[in-house]
Amino acid sequence: MKRLFLYIIACLLLCGAARLSAQSQAAYYCLPCNNACDTIAFDAPGECPHCHMELIRQVVEERKRLQNDRLKIAFYLQDGVEVLDFAGPMEVFDYAGFDIFTVSKTRGPVTSQGVLKIMPDYTLDNAPAADILAFFGGNAGAASNDPAVINWVKRQANIRHYFSVCTGAFILGKAALLDSLTVTTFHKSIASLQEAVPTAKVLSGVRFVDNGKVITTAGISAGIDGALHLVAKIRGKAVAEKVAAYMEYDKWAPDAGLVTVP
Known part of the structure; x- marks a missing residue:
C-alpha cells in the first residue's frame, strides 16, 4: 500500500514537472510586425528572414498571450x-x-x-x-x-x-x-x-x-x-x-x- 502511495505521488510530481516544462518552453520570435511571420517560432537567435527584425527569446505561452492581448x-x-x-x-x-x-x-x-x-x-x-x-x-x-x-x-x-x-x-x-x-x-x-x-x-x-x-x-x-x-x-x-x-x-x-x- 505504501509503495502504491509513493508511486502515485511520483507520477503526480512527474506530470506536474512535465506540464511546467511545456509551459516554460521558449523560442525566438520577431517583434510583432502584423505580418504572417509573427506566428513563426525559431529555435535560435538572429534575424527574421521575412521582416528582418531581430529575434527575441520569449516563453511560448507568454507569446501566445501577447498575441491574444x-x-x-x-x-x-x-x-x-x-x-x-x-x-x-x-x-x-x-x-x-x-x-x-x-x-x-x-x-x-x-x-x-x-x-x-x-x-x-x-x-x-x-x-x-x-x-x-x-x-x-x-x-x-x-x-x-x-x-x-x-x-x-x-x-x-x-x-x-x-x-x-x-x-x-x-x-x-x-x-x-x-x-x-x-x-x-x-x-x-x-x-x-x-x-x-x-x-x-x-x-x-x-x-x-x-x-x-x-x-x-x-x-x-x-x-x-x-x-x-x-x-x-x-x-x-x-x-x-x-x-x-x-x-x-x-x-x-x-x-x-x-x-x-x-
Missing part, C-alpha cells in the same frame, strides 16, 4: 495635426504589436501641416472601443474646444491609458482628465496648459510624465520617448529596447521622464 489604440487626428507627433508613436506601437486605428470628427481627409492628406479609419460616430486613446498637437485647439470631440472622449469606457503628445494634452485637459495631476506638454505651451488646468502641476524640462493611467509628453520627438515608455510598461523593457533599435532611435533616454505612479 493585442491592445487597441485609437489615434484621434484633427485637421492640422503635426505629422511627427503621431507618426513617431504610431511606428513604435505598430512594431510593438498593438492594433492602431485613426479617428477624426468627419470621414473626409485630414490635412497634416497643410501637406499630408490622411483618410481616417473612423469618425466619432462609428469608432470602435479602444484600450488606449492618443491625442496629438498641431491645431489641437480645434479639438479641445469642440464639444463633440470632448463628449466623445468622456463617453469612452474601460480605457487603460490616455496618451498625449505636445498640445494634445489640452484635449485631455478639457475632458477633465488632467485635474490634480502632474503633466507636461510642448515647451512653449507650459504656461497656457497651466492656465487651462489650474489644478494640474505642469512641468517643463521633462520628456514625459506617467501618472499611471495618463501619460503626457512634450513636443514632437518626445512622443516617441513616451510611446517607448508605454511599450516598456505593458510589454517589458526588452521589447521597447528592440523597437528603439529597429527604428534606429538611439536618442531614447528611459530616465528622461517622470513616473509619478508605476
Whole structure:
C-alpha cells in the first residue's frame, strides 16, 4: 500500500514537472510586425528572414498571450495635426504589436501641416472601443474646444491609458482628465496648459510624465520617448529596447521622464 502511495505521488510530481516544462518552453520570435511571420517560432537567435527584425527569446505561452492581448489604440487626428507627433508613436506601437486605428470628427481627409492628406479609419460616430486613446498637437485647439470631440472622449469606457503628445494634452485637459495631476506638454505651451488646468502641476524640462493611467509628453520627438515608455510598461523593457533599435532611435533616454505612479 505504501509503495502504491509513493508511486502515485511520483507520477503526480512527474506530470506536474512535465506540464511546467511545456509551459516554460521558449523560442525566438520577431517583434510583432502584423505580418504572417509573427506566428513563426525559431529555435535560435538572429534575424527574421521575412521582416528582418531581430529575434527575441520569449516563453511560448507568454507569446501566445501577447498575441491574444493585442491592445487597441485609437489615434484621434484633427485637421492640422503635426505629422511627427503621431507618426513617431504610431511606428513604435505598430512594431510593438498593438492594433492602431485613426479617428477624426468627419470621414473626409485630414490635412497634416497643410501637406499630408490622411483618410481616417473612423469618425466619432462609428469608432470602435479602444484600450488606449492618443491625442496629438498641431491645431489641437480645434479639438479641445469642440464639444463633440470632448463628449466623445468622456463617453469612452474601460480605457487603460490616455496618451498625449505636445498640445494634445489640452484635449485631455478639457475632458477633465488632467485635474490634480502632474503633466507636461510642448515647451512653449507650459504656461497656457497651466492656465487651462489650474489644478494640474505642469512641468517643463521633462520628456514625459506617467501618472499611471495618463501619460503626457512634450513636443514632437518626445512622443516617441513616451510611446517607448508605454511599450516598456505593458510589454517589458526588452521589447521597447528592440523597437528603439529597429527604428534606429538611439536618442531614447528611459530616465528622461517622470513616473509619478508605476
